[in-house]
Amino acid sequence: MDNVNLLVIVTIISLFISLFLAFFLITVKTKYKVSNGLFAAFLVLNAIDISEPLFNMIVDGPSNLGMFRASFAFLQIPVFYLYIISVCYSDFKLKPKYLLHLLPFLIANLALLPRFYGVDTASKISFIQNRQSMVEFQFNHILIHLQIIVYIIAVFRVLRKSKKLYVENYAGKSIASYNWLFQFTVVLSVLYMVALLKNILKFSDYPHVSEVIKIVLLVSSLFIFCWYLFKALNNPGLFRNIDSKLKLVSELVSEEKSSGLPVADEREYNEDLLKLKKYMAEKKPFLNSSLTIQDVSRDIEIPVRDLSLLINHQIGQHFYDFVNTYRIENAMDILKDTTKSKVTILEILYEVGFNSKSSFNTAFKKHTGSTPTDFRKSLKISGL
Structure with a gap:
């Protein structure tokens, strides 16, 4: 042919x-x-x-x-x-x-x-x-x-x-x-x-x-x-959550600098930071797998713009990583709990707010240096 x-x-x-x-x-x-x-x-x-x-x-x-x-x-x-x-x-x-x-x-x-x-x-x-x-x-x-x-x-x-x-x-x-x-x-x-x-x-x-x-x-x-x-x-819902009116933090910082205003008031940031940490620890919003910065802003009554600057600029973490840190800490507590040794990794990841095994494993390894399975095995070996 x-x-x-x-x-x-x-x-x-x-x-x-x-x-x-x-x-x-x-x-x-x-x-x-x-x-x-x-x-x-x-x-x-x-x-x-x-x-x-x-x-x-x-x-x-x-x-x-x-x-x-x-x-x-x-x-x-x-x-x-x-x-x-x-x-x-x-x-x-x-x-x-x-x-x-x-x-x-x-x-x-x-x-x-x-x-x-x-x-x-x-x-x-x-x-x-x-x-x-x-x-x-x-x-x-x-x-x-x-x-x-x-x-x-x-x-x-x-x-x-x-x-x-x-x-x-x-x-x-x-x-x-x-x-x-x-x-x-x-x-x-x-x-x-x-x-x-x-x-x-x-x-x-x-x-x-x-x-x-x-x-x-x-x-x-x-x-x-x-x-x-x-x-x-x-996967019809993947990556369709972004509002085009949102601005990057770098753009927000640039706007504040060009306006002649200080990028942040340290006292105000400290107050907002304490409010944010208290909210994350007590209310545990990270358990919501669809959490957005708008949700947190509404609950703690801090404008989205200010909250975004606080987390992404002042703390130096993206909101995605900031929330996942709390999720991983919560997952580690569950893995350390001997009364929950029968709970599977899949059950844990859904319980702490993740919705896929790959994203959970990636975030867990980034935070701890090991996978959830290896972390659990290390606890058993050490007798914890």
Whole structure:
């Protein structure tokens, strides 16, 4: 079987799976309709992009429809960027300002209007045959490269800020969700870089290498999309708690410094710190697995802004780690209690406010230097 036939077969399979997953995301009942819709749109755009071999079999020669189909590649990465924002922030809504992301797509098509869209078939053929010397083609080629690089950087900036906001304001679900979202973005970025290499080789002296890379990309992207959707659909609530109106502590400190006011009043901080520690010890709010800094702020009547500065800046701990410290101390007390030797590690982690074994083990080892199981064994050996 030659590369062309193999490419057609893989394209058909990829199209079917991509469109099937997109249909599923649009029709499944969920409160995350916007996120699902954006990822479905990303899959559809990907399907349009990979449909080139089939499209060329149906349409003979260059056409306006064929060129317009190819230009949809300019919409893929902006839609993915909006999807990442929608996943990270619970209050995300589609706004008219997001239409600005259409600009590269519109500019690319406008550049082709005079000498491709607006001419006869013979001129279109000449344009394609001499594409390497055509200014419009070179411009669009550079534009999509720049677009991909800019948007990938923007996606990683969103993820980085989201993680910081999460650990500074929340102590609920594990931030492992950030890790696999980050991993997915890294892998997708690699795919885009390889796709750019494919495009470069396509118009070089090695077009056959480009076809092989295309097959590898099609198969790889299918596995990656299926893996990601499996993770996302099995963990629909992960990493969707962040309010976009929240500010990073570094921003709050910078604002106070620029306003000419002292960053903190030491006496006031000491009073708030005593109130916070008393509240954590007596009320044990950390037992709530979905605890947020807003919850603590409301209970002890300290503004969220001041409380965030107190914990994240003055104490020097993220809210996530601050709360987990109390949870681990509580877990250690249970492990030391000989009357509770029959209580399993899984029961303990849920009892003290964790909701996953991996996050509990990570936090416990960070705090004590050993895993909960090893800690319990060491107690038995020492006779405690």
